[in-house]
Amino acid sequence: MAGVEVSNKQVILKNHVVGFPKESDMEVKTSMITLKVPEDCEGFLLKNLYLSCDPYMRSRMTKHERPTYVESFIPGSPISGYGVGRVVDSRHPNFKTGDLVWGMTGWEEYSLITSALSFFKIEHTDVTLSYYTGILGMPGLTAYAGFFEVASPKKGERVYISAASGAVGQLVGQLAKLSGCYVVGSAGSKEKVDLLKSKFGFDDAFNYKEEEDLDAALRKYFPEGIDIYFENVGGKMLDAVLMNMRLHGRIPVCGMISQYNLLQPEGVHNLFNLITKRLRMEGFLVFDYYHLYPKYLEMIIPHIKEGKVSYVEDVAEGLETAPSALIGLFTGRNVGKQVVVVARE
């Protein structure tokens, strides 16, 4: 295929977004691309197969006044995000035509990757390939690092996970069970709650939308309090959790998805509990933990193959469905890790 000019469908961000994002903030356009790496570029050409929809991408849709941890998307250009693809041409010494890779790619059929820094070559191909957008990719390492490196769990501890059926949460719960913890998760539908209990082996789970009093709900599920809260949502949930933490509890802060579309984040009122219960609340980003990726893969791949760890994906078919799939994250429409299939081969 190398050298051929082909059409290239792309998902373009039309404008920076304020408030809740809409499908119409994006548009699908078609341009042309030559499947050959230019001579002056030490990169590779990628045929994108699976794209990852992740909550942090909301931040990239915003125009930031001060520099932050991610760069804003550029209006008029394709969205970028983690994805799995196959190299169709390469001038990079570490990647050759035919290689399967995952890393930061474009929301389009083909991407010219000029900076290969974020890319990993996929060595284990006897597992579901799209897993490299989830359990075997960034969200998987996020769960692993946040739980083991930040939360420092001990056997028998009580673990609470919000957004527990999501790309990260479902894995944190299973890692916590494998570590001998008592695990309760919350999610936003009956279907998700059932999944937590039946598929992922959580000790218990509840639908936060059906709880009028989150504080009372947490007191019911954790009469002796919470040792580890894996924070994915922020806002009111965090406030209720702070009331229910145990002495010397830890709160690894992974995300705050309930806040991303608000013009002004909600106020959190119960931080005084940090003192009275000597709590540690620690934010983390997966970027700081990529050195652990080989160790993580070595641990998780046998668990997947032996069926000890499950992973549920919500798969949207075709690049045209990508805008809707991405927006769906913020209404909680996805059940499990949201993936977009661009092509299967």
Add this chain to the structure above:
Amino acid sequence: MAGVEVSNKQVILKNHVVGFPKESDMEVKTSMITLKVPEDCEGFLLKNLYLSCDPYMRSRMTKHERPTYVESFIPGSPISGYGVGRVVDSRHPNFKTGDLVWGMTGWEEYSLITSALSFFKIEHTDVTLSYYTGILGMPGLTAYAGFFEVASPKKGERVYISAASGAVGQLVGQLAKLSGCYVVGSAGSKEKVDLLKSKFGFDDAFNYKEEEDLDAALRKYFPEGIDIYFENVGGKMLDAVLMNMRLHGRIPVCGMISQYNLLQPEGVHNLFNLITKRLRMEGFLVFDYYHLYPKYLEMIIPHIKEGKVSYVEDVAEGLETAPSALIGLFTGRNVGKQVVVVARE
């Protein structure tokens, strides 16, 4: 004196307090006490010399619905708090008549101490005795533990301290300077700001009451951001600090004095910075660090004697002034550590 019956002035809490405490929530009464430990009690009788006014005492004035880190005061009984005293009679094997001690005593002239657990015998008497309510007592160890054990400072780091002229803050700043850090403090009057710069050697200081935009003020004093924020006040200040922290910054949470008299604590909106900057926010209580007290004394006493560390006290004369001195903490009237002298000998 042992065995004599004498009058005993006491500061009584009249009722549990809601909102801002007033002097009239307390009253000074006189009862009688026999200066002899009853035969069935393994305790000691203490002549109180210096009493400590500390912000955490506000929490003890509240009736708590759920158990918390301190017990509520009992209406009709004397207030209790840290103090320095001389043993006038003892049936306790470790304390004898004439010993100087510090620990949790009553706001009264004489206290029968039935639980000696919180008491330390004062070995070094060649320093200002009232310092055992401050730099050589609970607030001193709080500063030491919070700064060295929780914040883990490194030479050259940028340290910000709120309520910086208070019992804990003034010492944290000096410990930070001794550790080679850049130190800025804030306080609520020109006099306090001058003290920070001239007496305690802070690199800079500002009056937070004169800053309309705390975020902008912090950006001015920390153009490259804050590595360590020693949190004493909470609320809006914390929100502004979160905007100005550097990557991998630490926030030891010692107190939140701006919030103690509010019926509903203010909301903190900028917690998402915990993630983007990978911040660690950790509450602590001095109770967990008393094993370090001998090590701390060994370090700090030479510094005090050599004049390398200063300590400023605001001394109220007489038990009658105690209610007003305590209330003054919450309006920031005190300059330095607030002490009440009950007797000097």
